Amino acid sequence: MTGHDHYFTAQPASPDERRAITVELAGRTLEVETAGGVFSPDHVDLGTQVLLRTVPAPPSTGDLLDLGCGWGPVALTLALASPQARVWAVDVNERALDLVRRNAERVGASNVVAALPDDVPDDVRLAALWSNPPIRVGKGALHALLLRWLPRRAPGGEAHLVVGKNLGADSLQRWLAEQLGPAVSVDRTASAKGFRVLTVRDS
Known part of the structure; x- marks a missing residue:
């Protein structure tokens, strides 16, 4: 087990040391709870900052997904920006899901549903997907x-993924375009601080 992959498991090995941090999300200053054993427990990581600063506002209704939610910066942003939408915060890490639930309650985001991947109903179609995906799980798993x-994605729904340039963003863009086919476009819509934002949408 490496120093990177402990938060990709259902029960992370790191001690569950809870702490409160102050962050800026959805134009608000919020106090949230984080812990060891989740991704970037002490701040909003740079890739997620780039994502949140560059993507368009999320749809106001429908099902929105934060894929690989960690303690919840993306899910909370979606929920606060679109209070009439249902926001799925999905992770395999049980500690992360507990933190998301607690943080959603703390900031009054009652529209967040923290869930394991298999707990999202098969008929849910996504008006938007935002993700700082877990690149370090390995290419096959990613x-x-x-x-x-x-x-x-629902018809017209967009996905926005932030990926480090040095972690293969450009090759991932090409691979996604090949896999998803001509009915879907995969575009680099932002580039900042060593990160690319890839947007997947209907052609």
């Missing part, structure tokens, strides 16, 4: 993850 969720 590809399987994206091919599971990207086809669940």
